[in-house]
Amino acid sequence: MAAATQAAAEAGADTDAAVIRASLADPDRFAVIYDRYAAMLYRYAYQRMGPGIADDVVAEAFLAAFRGRASYDLGRQDARPWLFGILTREMAAHQRREKARYRAMARSTHETVQDSPDDQVTARVVAGAARGPLAAALAGLDPRDRDVLLLVAWGQLSYDEVADALNIPQGTVGSRLSRARRKVRKALEAYDEI
Template identity: 45%
Template sequence: MNSDSEIVLRSLSEPAVFGALYERYADLVYRYTTSRVGQTFADDVTSETFLVAFQRRRAFDPERGQVSAWLMGIATTLMKKHAREEARTIRSAAAELAAASVPTDVFEQLGTRLDAAALVGRIADALARLPAKYRDVLLLHAWADLDYPGIAQALDIPVGTVASRLNRARTTLRAVAEAGSPRDAEVEHGRVDARAQHAQ
């Protein structure tokens, strides 16, 4: 079986072989996009992801990382036009989670058990309100299961930036869990930033 990079390279002269990547990764991309924008838009985003990848396959650089991370980066960019739907999907998922009283994987990373329905709702609201650059890093890590280098490749940012954004996202969500509301967390986070700047 050819490697992903070999398939991309072969597809430059044999376009039909690119379909093998769809067979390998369509389910993965679909699950990730469904988690973020819901089933209504997931089919379109998934299809468009592979169309864009095919059109840009000549620009893929195997030295920079994996095809899977490249595809997730394309999908993440495409989902930006569905920001409102993403916020609704996150809040809807939180409502279902609260009803079931089951913690979700994305919050396991925080080391916080989310048993209370009110807390789940607050966390979901904060997640939906996170600036996209922080939310993208967090969800690529938690829902797409990408490591730091994979996220860096997907978003075309340095690994150090991935680490700092992921830390910022986690800190904000922890603050919500402790402070009680997204607004309180924003105020508290501002204090933390101010103290950090003062210390420098």
């Protein structure tokens, strides 16, 4: 029985909360959180904002997380929603650039065609044709609705995790997501036929 208790305690020592707690005494321990989640946050930021800004906002988010680790709720074992919340706030600081990028993508008509099977060519052509309207639809969304939509679609967070990340009720997540999906779907109606 003692061995099972010790194994459970050792497993708990690797939770995000345990690592953050340990980092309060030994700041170098926070690198574990970075190693666990930097790639995930970068992928999300890259999809939202592009490579140039993604590096910056992820770095800013981890710096903010490191500085704010003393206020982390140690009752939450998973730090992902907390980190995504910080990242979302950092991205909001770059919102004007993000919106300008979506507008530029909407004006872009660049399509790439490769020698490949017919299905892949068709998929690329359809995706390239829908890129501008999709970017325009994303740019036209209320920033709060866009944050929820992209945290679910690109960040792959659950409704609960989005609610934690943005500090909003789960019902608000649902209504914002529904509204954003409806607007994007309407903008892409012409591409459903292809």
